[in-house]
Amino acid sequence: MAEGDERWCVVTGGRGFAARHLVEMLIQSGEWLVRIADLAPSIKLDPSEEEGVLGDALQSGRAMYVSADLRNKAQVAKACQGAEAVFHMAAPDSSINSYQLHYSVNVEGTKNVIDACIECKVKRLVYTSSPSVVFDGVHGIHNGDESMPYPDKHNDSYSATKAEAEALVIKSNGKNGLLTCCIRPSSIFGPGDKLMVPSIVAAARAGKSKYIIGDGNNMYDFTYVENVAHAHLCAEKALASEDAGAVRAAGQAYFVTNMEPIKFWEFMSLILEGLGYERPRIKIPAPVMMPVAYMVEWVYKMLAPYGMRVPQLIPSRIRLLSCNRTFSCSKAKDQLGYMPIVSLKEGLKRTVESYSHLRAELHVKRRDTDQPSKASIYLGSGKVADTLLWKDKKQTLTTLLALIAIYYHFFTPGYTIITAIAKILMWATLFLFIQSILPAKILGYKLEKIPASWFHFSEEKTRRIALSLGSTWNSAVGVLKAICRGKDWTLFFKVVVILLILNFLGRISFHSIFVTGVPFVFVAFYVYEKREEEIDGLVYQALSFALKLKSDVMRKFVTSKQSAAAQ
Structure with missing residues (x-):
């Protein structure tokens, strides 16, 4: 790059997985000086980066780091000063279940980026969107193209806020000379990924990778991370072109994949086998898993305030693992000139090689010392x-004693629920009052005071609970609307079965649930942790028998129906 021809670009979220590859590709192109914007106060390079392209660029001034929070408009504007192009790749972890976080970063943060681009007279803005913006969480997508509309309801808050942000970017095209477009890369994988491959390996080490959810034939489009970076460069060049390319690309969204659809479970198997783990073989129909997933999700919503982490077995994840998600790249090929530069086979090879530290043989040596049990993972x-x-x-003993005391003092006398709750609150009030007036020490023993903050709900937590309740209510209304249309028989039967189960559970007294449920929970998980392999073996056998029985019944039913038709 000649002196005086310096062209600065900004990469927001520049220390993220795909963004790191884009930063290196921009530096290697020799056409750009790169400003890396991210949350951390300073940049910390990995050993490989220190000796590589990025380390050299930072030392020579061809790249620089800027600490910027997208939610702070002034910081974003400072990062964009003097830039010709902005690659907006910053986004929160999609696995985090927080609407407030996703909205504040994806929507409000994107508004700040757009405003900063207009204020700083940035010429081009390329936004990293997601194919999930057109996914409703229920219906699969086969060879979907950009004509697909946003659904009325998205699969999760991450997808919903990404769709809202994408719409803002498209709408801002042409304002003050700013040209924009959006890239929708499907299922990104490659070296440096801290989500997909580590999650697959964690599942394998917990013994959960033996299962296939669904029939195993659902097709997916994956995108190698360098192809994602390449697509962003193609988009920027199309916007910068002086011919009709800029006109065609401006204000558009583009699906980007490796253009090599593959069965989802085959892709998972290739990664697992490459790292020395067993490929999944036991097929479990998705409808069989959904009731369990709904139960797990309900338990999580109840126990999340007490430290339980987001579980893997939830309805939205079951749908993702069992449906088709393939997309057409024709528009990106025609208008951006995008073609993958790394094949799926080569991308898988590079990915597996980069995770040699997660290989199965290394896990065997360390399993007894630092690997959590499946029971622990299930419980968060x-x-x-x-x-x-x-x-x-x-x-544990404190919790058990508290439960026993609650049971004998409030439920064995035959109190109603309201009376029992009133008495619990009365004793709790008396206890809190007494402990507050006691001295800090009695006979040399320090008394731990219960702070008022234990009972305080922050504004953020209150909003989160309200959003969760609203989301649950809206989901129930959506199910009711679908039933009222009278077309979805599968959904109707699911609702009927769930209501029958609730009807059965409603007949069980709280006394019975307490007496049997509490001891069972404290014993069952402990026993499972100690006898994981034996219990899993029995479960595998039971599932195999059940699936074989179902197959035999269906085959006999079809045969008898064909015989009746022939007669």
């Missing part, structure tokens, strides 16, 4: 797990 690996698995015996 937090305080709930420590209590139910007797990891913290003092905490």
